[in-house]
Amino acid sequence: MADALEQLAQWATPLLQRMEPAGRKAAMLEVATYLRKSQAQRIADQRNPDGSPYEPRRPREQLAKRQGAIRGQMFMGLRKARNLQRNVTADMASVAMNPRVSYVARVHHYGLPDKVDRRDRNSPVVRYARRELLGCTSVDIQEIEEILLRHASLR
Numbered sequence: 001m002a003d004a005l006e007q008l009a010q011w012a013t014p015l016l017q018r019m020e021p022a023g024r025k026a027a028m029l030e031v032a033t034y035l036r037k038s039q040a041q042r043i044a045d046q047r048n049p050d051g052s053p054y055e056p057r058r059p060r061e062q063l064a065k066r067q068g069a070i071r072g073q074m075f076m077g078l079r080k081a082r083n084l085q086r087n088v089t090a091d092m093a094s095v096a097m098n099p100r101v102s103y104v105a106r107v108h109h110y111g112l113p114d115k116v117d118r119r120d121r122n123s124p125v126v127r128y129a130r131r132e133l134l135g136c137t138s139v140d141i142q143e144i145e146e147i148l149l150r151h152a153s154l155r
Helices: 002-017 021-044 102-110 138-154
Strands: 084-088 093-097 113-115 125-127
Touching (some): 021 084, 021 093, 093 102
Antiparallel strands (some): 084 093, 113 125
């Protein structure tokens, strides 16, 4: 997928250079907004950028009986707009995790080891499954191309 992103960058560079800075920034804002929505939807669907499903949680029989047990989908908080921040300038658009939640995102994105409960000194260290939270799909690249072409034709 990195190759596809490089091809997109090579294709978009001359197109963006012909636009005014305000037009480029508007295009980048729309790209970042689209990316934030698509990343949040993909996280909600529990899918990696290649389309494969996330590895499910390990069963936790003892937690199911306790009050405050883990319920619902994984990463419900990470996909909120306040945690998926878009950064925009006239030259670039990006979506990144809020620094407060980036540690959890990094552990799961790369499948790193971490304590189950970071507040507890005696908590076991577990290697989490790799679940790619951020990444571009071929549909994302096509949509970005359409957004850039639409903004280029408006100038």
